[in-house]
Amino acid sequence: MSYFSKIREALQKEPQARPLPGRGAPQNVSNLRFTTLTVFTVLGLIAAIVVNRTVPQIADVEIEPYRVGASLDININGLYVSVLSGVILLYLGIAVFSFLDQDRRRKFIERAPFRFAVGLVLAVWDVLGTKFLLLPQPFFPGPARILEPFLMEPGYILQQILYSLRLFACGFVIGASAGILTGILIGWFPKVYYWVQPVLKISGVIPAVAWMPFALTLLPTPFGAAVFLITICQWFPIASLTAQGIQSTPKTHFEVARTLGAKTPYLVFRVAIPHAMPQIFTGISIANGFTFTTLVMVEMMGQPGGLGYYINASKVWSAYYKVFAAILIMAILFSLILWVLSLVESRVLRWQRGLVKQ
Amino acid sequence: MSTETILEIKHVDRTYIDTNDNTVEALRDVSLTVRRGEFISIIGSSGCGKTTLLRLIAGLDAPEAGSLRIDGAEITGTDPHRGYVFQQGSLFPWLTVQQNIASGLKARHVYRRQKADVAEYIELIGMRGFEKSYPHQISGGMAQRVAIARALINRPDALLLDDPMGALDSFTRADIQDKLLELWRRDKTTMILVTHDVDEAIYLSDRIAVMTPRPGKISEIKEVKLPHPRDRGGAEFLSLRRDILEKLHLASAHPEPEYSI
Numbered sequence: 158m159s160y161f162s163k164i165r166e167a168l169q170k171e172p173q174a175r176p177l178p179g180r181g182a183p184q185n186v187s188n189l190r191f192t193t194l195t196v197f198t199v200l201g202l203i204a205a206i207v208v209n210r211t212v213p214q215i216a217d218v219e220i221e222p223y224r225v226g227a228s229l230d231i232n233i234n235g236l237y238v239s240v241l242s243g244v245i246l247l248y249l250g251i252a253v254f255s256f257l258d259q260d261r262r263r264k265f266i267e268r269a270p271f272r273f274a275v276g277l278v279l280a281v282w283d284v285l286g287t288k289f290l291l292l293p294q295p296f297f298p299g300p301a302r303i304l305e306p307f308l309m310e311p312g313y314i315l316q317q318i319l320y321s322l323r324l325f326a327c328g329f330v331i332g333a334s335a336g337i338l339t340g341i342l343i344g345w346f347p348k349v350y351y352w353v354q355p356v357l358k359i360s361g362v363i364p365a366v367a368w369m370p371f372a373l374t375l376l377p378t379p380f381g382a383a384v385f386l387i388t389i390c391q392w393f394p395i396a397s398l399t400a401q402g403i404q405s406t407p408k409t410h411f412e413v414a415r416t417l418g419a420k421t422p423y424l425v426f427r428v429a430i431p432h433a434m435p436q437i438f439t440g441i442s443i444a445n446g447f448t449f450t451t452l453v454m455v456e457m458m459g460q461p462g463g464l465g466y467y468i469n470a471s472k473v474w475s476a477y478y479k480v481f482a483a484i485l486i487m488a489i490l491f492s493l494i495l496w497v498l499s500l501v502e503s504r505v506l507r508w509q510r511g512l513v514k515q
Numbered sequence: 516m517s518t519e520t521i522l523e524i525k526h527v528d529r530t531y532i533d534t535n536d537n538t539v540e541a542l543r544d545v546s547l548t549v550r551r552g553e554f555i556s557i558i559g560s561s562g563c564g565k566t567t568l569l570r571l572i573a574g575l576d577a578p579e580a581g582s583l584r585i586d587g588a589e590i591t592g593t594d595p596h597r598g599y600v601f602q603q604g605s606l607f608p609w610l611t612v613q614q615n616i617a618s619g620l621k622a623r624h625v626y627r628r629q630k631a632d633v634a635e636y637i638e639l640i641g642m643r644g645f646e647k648s649y650p651h652q653i654s655g656g657m658a659q660r661v662a663i664a665r666a667l668i669n670r671p672d673a674l675l676l677d678d679p680m681g682a683l684d685s686f687t688r689a690d691i692q693d694k695l696l697e698l699w700r701r702d703k704t705t706m707i708l709v710t711h712d713v714d715e716a717i718y719l720s721d722r723i724a725v726m727t728p729r730p731g732k733i734s735e736i737k738e739v740k741l742p743h744p745r746d747r748g749g750a751e752f753l754s755l756r757r758d759i760l761e762k763l764h765l766a767s768a769h770p771e772p773e774y775s776i
């Protein structure tokens with residue numbers, strides 16, 4: 158099976174046949190309605206482009222060109238329009254892809270008013286923030302200005318992204334594995350539960366950044382210290398939810414397995430852990446909430462790189478457009494991380510589809 | 516059928532303490548001998564101790580007094596040679612039909628060698644086309660058939676069935692009963708079936724142990740000498756049925772109407 162068909166399968170709501178449309182079934186979306194709403198979807202963004210291209214630059218704002226590649230000169234307005242055009246093309250692509258499927262059609266047009274509004278907001282913001290410069294500067298740059306760092310220092314930004322990503326990956330892998338392992342031990346062995354559970358309960362409420370002074374002095378590198386703090390963020394919620402999941406395994410599941418000839422390893426790895434899987438994933442998503450916060454804070458307070466560091470360094474120079482750029486990247490990056498994890502989750506927990514209310 | 520003994524239960528007591536600190540004598544002085552290869556049913560009203568007895572045979576529970584011996588050896592714990600089908604809803608929800616049936620083989624680390632059996636048993640219970648379905652996607656009757664296949668794929672000497680059809684409608688029930696007979700004849704497994712349906716007991720069994728409640732004990736054992744397939748409307752069938760119902764009604768202070776069809 159190819160990678161893409163796997164993703165598509167994971168994305169499908171119901172692996173079984175869909176129920177026939179009955180009373181109360183969602184209405185079909187006609188071709189006309191779908192086309193109209195598709196146009197509506199991109200209309201706001203088109204308006205934003207038109208505004209950027211036609212409204213004269215009234216305020217005195219420096220818009221200088223940057224050289225990209227060998228011979229291409231592009232300024233912030235050029236990049237802004239390109240990005241908007243890219244998004245428009247993306248939406249049109251999705252629209253074409255959704256044309257044949259009623260479910261996809263419905264899902265796509267549902268967002269039409271929101272996407273239209275986003276385009277309008279961008280247009281107004283562009284006028285106020287760049288063309289007329291009516292917003293307080295330098296705190297609220299226009300939308301095109303926020304893209305300037307990507308022209309100015311793309312390599313440097315990429316470096317910061319990779320730094321944050323590496324930090325997250327290390328903390329996540331170590332913390333989640335440690336959390337699942339401790340959770341299994343706590344859930345399975347009453348002795349471990351007795352001794353470790355209270356510790357977990359008390360230390361679990363402490364925000365990880367509180368350990369920062371110790372982490373920075375006890376670990377040899379700032380990166381190591383940051384990984385340690387993120388590990389803590391991951392560890393506690395995942396450990397306690399894993400333990401809960403293991404402990405709540407119905408006794409009959411174990412009895413069934415024993416009558417089939419199962420020994421302890423089977424009971425742990427093939428009964429208790431599969432049963433705990435939904436809770437393990439809940440633990441991971443709770444942990445990620447803490448982790449993103451901690452990650453950015455740690456980077457702002459004592460790291461030689463990362464998006465948090467970039468924000469801090471830019472703030473010193475009052476380069477607020479760079480701060481916004483970093484925020485934009487975070488929004489996209491963290492959403493991507495959550496999306497990938499949700500793909501893994503729906504793959505692992507596909508047995509639950511249709512069993513629990515989603 | 517041989518007369519060799521496979522299971523010997525002698526003077527078994529099992530008492531529970533319930534949540535109100537009352538003692539419940541689930542079993543008192545229960546003795547029963549099961550012959551190798553026979554189909555024996557244990558029938559009794561709800562709460563008379565049938566599940567308790569079956570759990571003792573499975574080794575899921577231990578008696579306070581008395582002994583249970585399988586092939587002459589004391590029962591000390593569970594053993595895949597004694598398959599067990601639970602009253603209901605015992606499939607692993609995270610495994611597909613196929614994986615559920617294979618789980619017995621995997622638990623005993625013989626899956627690699629006996630992989631082919633899985634397809635065979637899926638075929639036997641008529642679940643072709645549902646291999647990849649999850650338990651919540653199949654009907655209750657299908658689920659019980661899968662549970663039976665999952666226990667039988669281990670080729671147990673004895674199969675303990677705890678009222679596996681109790682929650683099913685009469686059509687599905689008749690269907691599974693025939694499947695069960697077919698499997699019994701094929702594999703010559705000793706079948707110990709708990710039920711509270713008199714017709715089911717007579718239709719399937721060589722012998723029927725009638726249990727009476729409070730304290731739970733076996734009050735009588737009936738032989739069924741009718742040839743298979745049995746006619747549920749036949750005269751002998753009906754007189755045996757009346758006989759057993761009478762025993763059950765006499766035993767319970769308040770007659771329970773659930774035995775009528």
Ligand SMILES: Nc1ncnc2c1ncn2[C@@H]1O[C@H](COP(=O)(O)OP(=O)(O)OP(=O)(O)O)[C@@H](O)[C@H]1O
Pocket residue numbers: 531532533534539540541559560561562563564565566567568711
């Ligand atoms: N774990 C337990 N703790 C306390 N009492 C129990 C326990 N298990 C069973 N009992 C009691 O023991 C008696 C026999 O229970 P058992 O489950 O063996 O009945 P049963 O014949 O299988 O009934 P049914 O046909 O409803 O399944 C009942 O009175 C029940 O309340």
Ligand SMILES: [Mg+2]
Pocket residue numbers: 565566567602677678
């Ligand atoms: Mg019972």
